[in-house]
Structure formats: structure tokens, C-alpha cells
Amino acid sequence: xxxxxxxxxxxxxxxxxxxxxxxxxxxxxxxxxxxxxxxxxxxxxxxxxxxxxxxxxxxxxxxxxxxxxxxxxxxxxxxxxxxxxxxxxxxxxxxxxxxxxxxxxxxxxxxxxxxxxxxxxxxxxxxxxxxxxxxxxxxxxxxxxxxxxxxxxxxxxxxxxxxxxxxxxxxxxxxxxxxxxxxxxxxxxxxxxxxxxxxxxxxxxxxxxxxxxxxxxxxxxxxxxxxxxxxxxxxxxxxxxxxxxxxxxxxxxxxxxxxxxxxxxxxxxxxx
Amino acid sequence: xxxxxxxxxxxxxxxxxxxxxxxxxxxxxxxxxxxxxxxxxxxxxxxxxxxxxxxxxxxxxxxxxxxxxxxxxxxxxxxxxxxxxxxxxxxxxxxxxxxxxxxxxxxxxxxxxxxxxxxxxxxxxxxxxxxxxxxxxxxxxxxxxxxxxxxxxxxxxxxxxxxxxxxxxxxxx
Numbered sequence: 001x002x003x004x005x006x007x008x009x010x011x012x013x014x015x016x017x018x019x020x021x022x023x024x025x026x027x028x029x030x031x032x033x034x035x036x037x038x039x040x041x042x043x044x045x046x047x048x049x050x051x052x053x054x055x056x057x058x059x060x061x062x063x064x065x066x067x068x069x070x071x072x073x074x075x076x077x078x079x080x081x082x083x084x085x086x087x088x089x090x091x092x093x094x095x096x097x098x099x100x101x102x103x104x105x106x107x108x109x110x111x112x113x114x115x116x117x118x119x120x121x122x123x124x125x126x127x128x129x130x131x132x133x134x135x136x137x138x139x140x141x142x143x144x145x146x147x148x149x150x151x152x153x154x155x156x157x158x159x160x161x162x163x164x165x166x167x168x169x170x171x172x173x174x175x176x177x178x179x180x181x182x183x184x185x186x187x188x189x190x191x192x193x194x195x196x197x198x199x200x201x202x203x204x205x206x207x208x209x210x211x212x213x214x215x216x217x218x219x220x221x222x223x224x225x226x227x228x229x230x231x232x233x234x235x236x237x238x239x240x241x242x243x244x245x246x247x248x249x250x251x252x253x254x255x256x257x258x259x260x261x262x263x264x265x266x267x268x269x270x271x272x
Numbered sequence: 273x274x275x276x277x278x279x280x281x282x283x284x285x286x287x288x289x290x291x292x293x294x295x296x297x298x299x300x301x302x303x304x305x306x307x308x309x310x311x312x313x314x315x316x317x318x319x320x321x322x323x324x325x326x327x328x329x330x331x332x333x334x335x336x337x338x339x340x341x342x343x344x345x346x347x348x349x350x351x352x353x354x355x356x357x358x359x360x361x362x363x364x365x366x367x368x369x370x371x372x373x374x375x376x377x378x379x380x381x382x383x384x385x386x387x388x389x390x391x392x393x394x395x396x397x398x399x400x401x402x403x404x405x406x407x408x409x410x411x412x413x414x415x416x417x418x419x420x421x422x423x424x425x426x427x428x429x430x431x432x433x434x435x436x437x438x439x440x441x442x443x444x445x
Contacts, residue, residue: 122331238308251317254308255328261320268316 098223100170102147104139110266111245112144115151115231118162119190122256123240124183130259135176138266148175150227151239158193161215163224165195168214169203177202247272282428289425290362293375293418297359300401304329304352307402325402326352332399336389354378372429376422383415 099106114131116123131146138144150167152159162182169178181202182195189198200208214220234243234252244251246269257265308328309321330348333339339347358378361371386398390412397404398411405411 122328125331251311251320252309253320253324255324256331257320257324258327261323261327265316265320268314272314 097147098170100173101149101167101175102145103135103175104145105142106145108139108142108145109246110138110144110269111147113147113149113243113245115149115227115234115236115239115241115243117151117153117156117159117239118166118179118182119156119159119186120153120239121186124186125256126240126242127179127183130257130262131179133259134262137263143270144266148179149231150224151231151236151241152224152228153239156190158190158195160224161193162189162195164215164220165199165211167220167223168211168217169199169207171214171220172207172210174203174207244269282432285421285424286428286432289372289421289428290365290368293379293422293425294359294362296418297355297375298363299359301352301354301356301359303402305356329399329402332397332404335396335399336385336394338385338388368429369433372422372426376419376426379415379419379422383412383419386415387412 112134114126116126134144135146139146148166148170150163152163166175166178166182169175178199181199182189185198189195196208196212199211203211231241234241238254240255242253242257244253244265251265251269253262305322305325307325309324311317311321326348329352330344333347333351334341334344355378358371358375361367362375382400386400386407389396389398389407390409394407396407398407400411400415
């Protein structure tokens with residue numbers, strides 16, 4: 001190549017830096033960039049780490065909170081300290097916690113909240129490839145307290161009803177079975193919406209009757225709404241999203257994470 | 273002298289191509305590496321962040337149903353870095369006769385893949401950038417426009433390379 005004159009090089013450098021900075025700036029302002037995607041249930045850059053009064057304020061938030069309002073929550077590009085001052089805190093200072101929607105020991109050093117949609121293929125991938133091993137190696141050994149959060153996306157026709165059934169089954173202490181059944185046969189029931197039939201093949205008739213009765217309970221729907229509101233307060237706009245809490249720090253992980261990566265991350269976190 | 277002026281049409285297209293296509297590639301690579309997860313510290317969180325983003329990008333690549341699992345993994349773990357590196361080369365004018373054809377080849381590959389998916393009515397995300405966007409006619413047209421610019425730029429880069437540089441001292445002076 002011929003030698004480029006210095007002025008031309010400088011001009012190129014200047015333009016390139018401007019373009020790059022503009023791109024970075026655009027990404028570091030999810031308040032604007034995530035507004036539209038949030039409304040369309042599309043993901044946006046998530047360097048988000050929600051902080052204070054998350055569950056309390058979120059529980060009161062309306063379901064159809066404007067995207068801009070959701071996106072205007074404080075965000076940060078690195079883990080931040082979770083502010084205390086939550087009433088009756090559970091593990092990792094989390095209030096508003098239904099133990100039936102969680103697995104493991106409450107005294108586990110790491111708390112993970114997974115915002116999931118039973119009809120989302122990526123949630124199935126996460127469940128199949130990471131969550132099971134996570135349960136065996138970290139939850140069962142008392143290192144992780146794993147909380148299931150329902151985040152049915154509006155674009156999925158049957159995810160809300162699946163969440164309702166899942167929530168109801170969890171009330172009977174059958175969260176694991178319902179997750180297994182719904183994710184395993186996701187491709188089948190998402191075509192027909194036959195969540196009931198899918199679960200009926202797994203549970204006994206007696207349990208199914210209890211589950212069916214519970215799905216009609218307004219409290220179940222309210223609990224789903226609470227999870228949704230909590231997710232919005234975390235700026236969750238994509239499933240699966242996992243929020244890891246450890247020693248007052250919050251690490252949001254959006255999308256699929258392989259077990260190998262998660263395992264390395266958790267081990268590093270525990271050794272901190 | 274007008275022909276060798278930096279403002280002649282050929283040079284203008286090369287400049288525009290370098291800046292536009294280069295910036296698009298840099299942004300595409302950057303977004304795939306650092307979106308949606310972007311934890312900068314500590315180091316292990318950064319590693320998880322990038323690896324998780326690449327895994328998610330791999331899902332989008334797999335959705336095109338063109339590659340084996342190993343192929344998907346290879347593309348997902350190399351393409352974002354290649355886009356970033358080649359985009360920077362293009363912007364800074366480094367090894368233009370290598371970076372420009374490579375970017376053009378990648379761009380034509382994208383166009384072929386996206387057009388195939390569009391014609392097959394595949395209801396998938398285009399995977400162009402990290403933010404999922406449904407693959408539609410606009411995506412195909414956009415890729416076609418970028419590919420056309422990349423092709424024109426590459427042809428002109430080679431053509432201009434044979435001419436004396438406009439600001440070079442004439443050989444006989």
C-alpha cells in the first residue's frame with residue numbers, strides 16, 4: 001500500500017473515533033435505546049444492576065408501565081452494591097420471596113433469580129443445559145439459592161397460562177416437575193396451547209385437580225404480576241435473565257449461559 | 273489532475289465505503305461481544321459477559337439452520353472478532369487490499385444467507401447486530417446496499433492502487 005498522508009490519516013482517525021464513541025454512547029444509554037425494544041419485548045443492552053427498594057416499588061408498579069419509565073431506572077455498567085432498607089429481607093436482602101418458587105437453602109451465599117418464560121426456546125435451553133446441573137452441583141450443596149420468577153412475554157400466546165399452571169403446581173411443592181414437563185415438551189404444547197394436557201400426563205389426577213383449582217385463584221395471577229413488575233424494575237426485557245446476588249453485589253446475566261461458564265463464574269464468585 | 277484528486281468520484285466512494293462499511297462492521301462486532309451482557313469488572317464477570325453474549329449470538333447463527341453445531345460454535349466465536357478487526361482495518365486504511373476484499377466476501381456471504389432465509393420465510397432474527405431484529409425485506413435490502421458499497425469500494429481500491437497517489441511527487445520532477 002502507498003503511504004497515506006498524515007492529514008488523511010488524522011481525519012480518518014477522528015471520524016473513526018467519533019463513530020466508535022457514538023456507538024458506545026448509544027449503548028451506554030439504555031434509558032433511550034431500550035425504550036422501544038422493551039415495548040416490543042426485545043432485548044436491549046443490559047448492563048443493568050437495579051438497586052434500592054426494588055421489590056417493594058416494583059410490586060406496586062402497574063403491568064403496562066411505560067417502557068421509558070422502566071428504562072429510566074438507575075443503571076450501571078458494573079456490579080453495584082444492593083442498597084438495604086427492604087422490609088423483612090429474605091436471602092441476599094430479597095423481600096417478596098415465595099419459598100415455594102425457590103430451591104435450595106435460604107442461607108446459601110449466592111442467590112440467583114431466573115426470570116423465565118415457559119414458552120421461550122432460550123429458557124428451555126438454559127434449563128436443559130445449565131439449570132439442571134446448577135441444581136445438582138450448587139443448589140443441592142447449599143451454595144446457591146435458586147429462585148424461579150415468571151416473566152411471560154406478551155408475544156407468546158400460551159406463556160401466561162403456562163406460568164399460571166407452573167405457579168399453581170409450585171404451590172403444591174412441584175416446581176421442578178412442572179419445569180421439567182413444560183420445557184421438555186415445549187414444542188408440542190406451544191402449538192396447541194394444551195398446557196393442561198401436558199401436565200396431566202405427568203401429575204396424578206388428584207394433583208391435577210388441585211392445580212386446576214389453584215389456577216383460578218386470583219392470587220396466582222397477582223403473583224405473576226408481581227414477578228413481572230419485579231423484572232421490569234430490574235430492566236428485564238428478555239428471557240431468560242438471571243440476576244445473581246452475592247455479598248450485596250448484583251450481576252445480571254441476560255440470555256443463555258452455558259453451565260461451564262456459569263460454573264467458572266460461581267466458583268470465582270465464591271472464592272472472592 | 274482532477275482524476276487523481278482526493279475528491280474525484282473513485283476516491284470518494286473508497287472513503288465513503290471505508291467509513292460506512294468499516295463503522296458498520298466495528299459496531300456489529302462490538303455489539304455482539306458486549307451486548308446484551310456488559311459487565312466490565314471483575315475480570316471473571318467480564319469473561320462470563322462476553323462468553324454469554326457469544327453463546328446467545330450462536331443461537332441466532334444456529335437459527336439459520338445452515339451449519340453443524342461445531343460450525344455454529346466456530347462462527348459465533350470468530351465472526352464478532354473478525355468484524356471488529358476488519359472494520360478497524362478498513363477505517364484506518366490498514367492493509368486495504370486484504371481487508372476490503374475480506375469484508376466484501378463476508379458481506380456477500382451475509383447477503384446470501386439473509387436472502388435465503390427471507391425466501392424460505394424463516395421467522396428468525398437476522399443476527400446482524402446483537403439486538404434481535406426480525407429478518408424481513410428491509411434487512412435484505414440493507415444488506416444488499418452495504419454489499420454493493422463494499423464491492424464498489426473493493427474494485428476501486430484495487431484500481432486506484434495502480435495509479436500514482438494524488439499527493440505523491442511526480443516521478444519526473
